[in-house]
Amino acid sequence: MNHAQWKTRRTRQMFGEKAEPSQAYTNAGDAMALGQTVHDRRKELGLSQKDAAERADMMQPQISTIEQASAEPTLAFLRRLAKALEARLSIDLELGRGLHLRLHSLDRGQACAGGNARRSCAA
Structure with a gap:
């Protein structure tokens, strides 16, 4: 979504029109939630x-790219990352609501949401 598209969407919302988010907007939100979840779990550990990166058999820039929401990782990448972060990965697909990713801490049963789900961590 470029700036003009965002501005048009925002204007429509201000006038009470319902403006559905674009796929790019949704994807960006998913990437940001995942990046924050990875960052938080890494810091927690x-x-x-x-x-x-060493734990996941990756390079440091790959971790940085995920945390900065600059990549769309593969399932294999997410599995390796979850293992490195001592977490269990769960992925839910909901019709009409999209994709929800969760990293579940193996040490305390804590779940941190990423993806379309609102960010939440509950012990």
Whole structure:
């Protein structure tokens, strides 16, 4: 979504029109939620990006790219990342609501949501 599209969408919303988010807007939100979840879990474990990357058999820039919401990772990538972050990955597909990703901490049963789900971490 470019700036003009965003501005048009915002104007419509201000006048009470219902403006459905574009797929690009939804994808960006998903990437941001995932990136924040990965960052939070990595920090919780006291890991640097380099440490997390080594655990996942990746390079540090790959972790950075995910945390900055600049990539759409594959399922295999997410599995390796979850293992490196000592978490269990669950993916839910809901008709009409999209994709929901969750990393479940293995040490305390904590679930941190990523994807379309609102960001939440509950012990």
